[in-house]
Each structure stands twice: as C-alpha cells, then as structure tokens.
Amino acid sequence: MSSSEVGLYPLVQNETIKIMKKRRFFVVLLILLALIPIFTYAQMRVAQNTKKQFGEQDWRLVSQQKINDYTNRLSSGRVPEEWKKFMRVQVRVLQYYLDKDVNPESPNGVTFTIGFLRNAIGLFIPLMVMVIASDLVSSEHSTGTIKLLLTRPVGRWKVLLSKFIAMVFYVSLTVFSTAALCYLISGAVFGYGGWDIPVFSGFKVVGTEVDFTFVHPVPQALFLLMEMGLVWFSAFVVGCMSLMISVLVRSTAAGMGIMLAVLIAGTILTNMASSWETAKYLFMVNLQLTDYLSGSLPPVEGMTLAFSLIVLSVWTAAAIAVSFWSFTKKDVLN
Template sequence: MRNLYQLTRNETLKVLRKKRFLVVMLILAVLIPLFAYGQYHDQQKIKAQTGVTDWRAELGKEITETERRLANPTLDEARRTQLTLRIEQNKYYLDRDINPSEPGATTFARIFMQFGISLFLPLLVIVVATDIVSSEHQDGTIKLLLTRPVKRWRILMSKYLTLLIFTTLTVLAMGVLSYLISGIFFGYKGWDAPMLTGFSIVNGTLDAENVRVIPHWHLLLMNYGLGWIAAIAVASLSFMVSVLVRGTATGMGVMLAVLIGGSIMVELATDFPLTKYVFTTHLNLAGYINGAPPAVDGLTLGYSLVVLAIWTAASLAVSFASFTKRDVLA
C-alpha cells in the first residue's frame, strides 16, 4: 500500500507538471462566464420583449408556443413526442405551483451539468486521460519507469487512481465554478427551492406515478453524482486507449472519433439494435432524473448504469492485461 501511495503521488505530480489539468480549468474559467452571460442576456431580452416577469405566465407562454409548434405537419415523430412530453411536464409544474427554472446560480449549475454530461464533460476528461500512459512512450520514459522493482500492475493502478482523482476534481471544478461565476449574474440562491424528480417515459407517454418533491440542492447533487459516474466511464475507456496507443495525439483522436461518432449514432440510428449497447447512448444519466426522454425507447437508469459499469470493467481488464503482458519496452 505504501508503494502504491508513493506511486500515485508521483503520478499526480506528473499530471500537474504537464499542466493538462490547468488547461481544463482554463477552459471552464473561459466558457462558463460566456454561457452564464449568454443565458442572462437572453432572459433579459425575452423579458424586455414580452414584458412577462411572472414565472407562471412565462411557463404558460412556453406551453402555448410549444403547442403551436406541434401543429406543424412536417414535424417528425420523435420531435413531436419530445415536445408533447415537455408540455405535459410544464403543466405538471404549473398545477403544483413549482418553478422548474427557479432563478439562481443553483439552477445554472444544475442545467450546466444536465446539458454538459454527454459531450462537454467527456471532452474535458479526455484532455486529462488520453496521455496518462501513452506519454510515457512518447517521452521515452517508459523504460525508466519499468526498471523499478515494482510490479507492472501497481504502476498501472497508480496511474488509474491518479486519473480518478483528476476526473473527480474536474467534476467538482465544473460544479463549483459554474455556481460561483453564474451567481454574479443570477444571484446565489435557490438551494432550498422545491423541485420535482421521478418523471419517467413509458411507451412514449409521461409517467408521473413516482414523482416526488425534493429540495434543489438534493437534485443538484444527484445530477453531479451521475455526472461523476459518466465521467469515470469515459475516463476508463480513455485509459484503455492510452495503454493501447503509444501516441498522445493518436489516442486523443481515437477518443474524439469514438465520442462524436457514438453521439451521431445515437441521434441517427436509435432503432439499430446495437445502439443500446454503445456507451455514448448511456452518458446522459442526468436525463433520467430530469424527465428527459431516453436516447432509446425502453432504457432505464439502472440499465444505463449496468452498461457503463460493463464498459468500465472491460476497459480496465484490457488495460491491465495489455500493460502487464505485452512488450511495452519494444
């Protein structure tokens, strides 16, 4: 255990020296203010144009506008179902006098994770993960690393533990920075606001049988907890690629192709049987607790968690088998 701790500490210092995590922090520090200001500007513009300041009237107007869009005969069936579900959810909120978009930094932080969990967060994880092993080959330090009297699996385990640390820090940074920065525009409020969770989609219709009211902070933690799980799955897959591919740029290219290609597949081939086994199909875990339709009909949170767990376990199995048995010194 002492050797593993020391190895992990050394790997952590390596990541910090490479400044890849600093790049992630800079990306968040630049983009979050832009997103927050953009949302604030849009809200102020809509209020100025409509004169609507009460959230009930605003939500009612959104329902009316969505119903008008449903009248479009050229609307495809998937989009029609999505809009119908949104109307039903909004009416459910109105009937119970609960604002689904309670103004405040808490709402922005939750929505930021909700929309970033499938692509933005995985991209940040890939920045840190893809070179954690491959850079040893690229920098020519792999031989020096493996001449130590330490078993290979311990070396690789220390790298994976380091990756888990920085993946966790990335998720935490995403939450903390989104709250602190957006609070400048929206105010630091909304922690105890009532929110609804438990919506599910059954055969294309909204099922509110298991809906319950929880405080906003609880829903926020649930979103970021599920975001962390999705990030760990992406990190593990990136870790495997970093072991198998000896070039950092190549590894990053592979992961970007897998992530973007998988996302396109989810959008265009929802009826293809293999789509429900692709890991990108299950990254939007937050959608299940926020009432969003699943990427493929019939998927549940439990099923998605199992699929991501299998992908994670398989990635680790391949990583350790390859690193401990192949001739990495060649």
C-alpha cells in the same frame, strides 16, 4: 513483497505530480474560466429578452406560453416525429410543474449550475477528462520513460493502478471544479440562493407518455448532488475508456483522436439512435445520465437509468480488465 519494492502511495503521488506538471488540468480550468462567463452572459440575455417580451409576467404565464407553442408545433405536418415525441414529453412535464405551482426555471446560481452540468455531461466534460487521461501510458512511450518506469522494483499492475487512481482523482477534481466555477461565476449575476427550491425528480418516459408515479420533490441542493454523482460516473467511464486506449495505443495523438471520434460519434448517435435499437448497448449513447432525472426522452425507447448504469458499468469493467491485462502481459519495452 520485497522490502525494497516501492509502495503504492509514492507511485500515486508521482503520477499526480506528473499530470500536474503537464499543466493539462490548468488548461481545463482556463477553458472553464473562459466558457462559463460566456454561457452566463448568454443566459442573462435570454432572461432579459424574456422579460422584454413578457414584461413582468408571472412565470406561470411564461410556462403556459411554452406549452401553447409546443402544442401548436405538434399540429404541424412538417415537424419530424422524433421532435414531436420530445415536445409531447416537454408539454406533460411543464404542465406537471404548473399543476404543482413550482417554477422549473427560477434563475439563480444553483439552477444555472444544474443546467450547465446537464448540457455538459454528453460531450464537454468527457472531452475535458479525455485531455487529462488519454496520455497516461502512451506519453511514457513517446518520452521513453516507460523503460525507466518498469525497471523499478515494483509490479506492472501497481504502476498502472497508480495511474488509475491518479486518473480518478483528476476526474473528480474536474467535475467538482466545473460545478464550483459554475456556481461562483453565475451566482455573481443571478444570485447565490436557491438551494431549498423544490425540483421534481423521478419522471419516467414510456413511449410518448410520462409516468408520474414515482415523481417527488427534492431540494435543489440534493438534486445538484444527485446530478453531480451521475456526471462523475459518466466522466469516470470516459476516463477508464481513455486509459484503455492509452495502454493499447502508444501514440498520444492517435489515442486522443480515437476518443474524440468516439465521443463525437456518441453525440450524433444519441440524436439518431431511436431507429437503431442495438445502439443502446454502446457506452457513448448512455452517457446522458442526467436526462433521466429531468424526464427527457431517452435516445432509444425503453432505456432507463438502471439500464444505462448497467451498460456503462459493464463497459467500464471491460476497459479496466483489458487495460491491466494488456499492460502486464504485453511487451511494452519494444
């Protein structure tokens, strides 16, 4: 390496500052600060309505009522078979918690955070990541700074690597900020306890049956860390795909439009993919990694956590390879 060549650290620092100056991460924080209180209020009203409906009844009676409701709906001929599969699984999981005498919905800040992350992993958090990562390279073309950037004494691969590292940093910051704000805001309403409450993990759905062989209790603190790890990995995959689109498409608007369409299509496919087995190889169908922890029905029968992790890893590796190949070989100055 030439003594005059720019090192990696200054490049990463520069990319991090550029992302911060665009204020997109602050927009993400503002969205979280606006939406989390709304969801917290909605959860509080649900708890109040449940208390009004069932009074001070024990949680066991509430869980049993849910089991009875699911069971009654299963006998209806108007309920689609896909919904029946979901309800059969939920009946078995709820019954398992009843048998173990553990409340699966104990209201506290940790429980709310776990639930929010579980529901946000498929679309909400990927959209937040896309907002940050979709213009890492394409914005350089639109502003004309790509020529200035590539005339510096530094290899193209190092320029893209610095953008990649900055993207990973902001993905991590987005996931951590989401969890932290969820806990801080919801804890003010539901309390900040609940870290040591046991949660059962290891459910395996086989057809319409639930395998309890590997089910074991873990503290909510550990369960939250497990869930955050899976959420981070899904967000990282979306970040890598967004980076690839940003390299291939020089228009930021077009890149964001493509990723938005892909993510929305993934949400739709997740609910419809059971009749299309090949869909399980699409990365967006595998983003709901946290469902495997709670024993939810997979989008396509036979999908497991290991399978989804492998599929996502292959897509990520391919996206990174295409990004670096295209950025280093393509004529980006014209």
